[in-house]
Amino acid sequence: MLNRYKKAYEKIAMGLLSFMPDEKDLKVLQKTIQKYDSETAWELYLYKQEDDYIGLIGVEKLESELIVRHISVDPSHRGEGLGKQMVQELAELNKAYDIKACQLTEPFIEKCLNEKKEADMPI
């Protein structure tokens, strides 16, 4: 289940964020988390399963669009459908917005959106 990020979970969030290819440098990582802390348009969610936080999805909220800026799943839980689940929950929590990818998240987000379109298509 997705939970809104709180400062108390900063270390966990930074650990998950660091799986993004462009977030390997500590300074970059600190800047990114600061952005989610300070800019109201930037929203971060953590995916909790039982007692563990094992996924993260971060978005920039525009007027009618949600741009997925970051998405990552703990390596020991990949391939279990959590990435897709997070995108689905994000869409359900933000029904008034269209989900879009940025350049960095495009390969996975486009895959999720295409699969959703196919599933929604009338037979």
Ligand SMILES: CC(C)(COP(=O)(O)OP(=O)(O)OC[C@H]1O[C@@H](n2cnc3c(N)ncnc32)[C@H](O)[C@@H]1OP(=O)(O)O)[C@@H](O)C(=O)NCCC(=O)NCCS
């Ligand atoms: C991308 C990521 C979040 C996917 O999470 P996940 O929980 O393993 O994904 P799911 O189990 O929901 O989906 C798995 C499917 O996505 C595909 N997939 C995994 N990573 C992908 C990627 N970077 N681009 C496109 N497709 C990807 C898998 O091949 C699999 O396809 P299938 O359903 O046809 O077999 C995870 O691999 C990750 O944290 N990667 C590191 C961070 C990253 O690179 N984020 C940006 C991704 S563009």
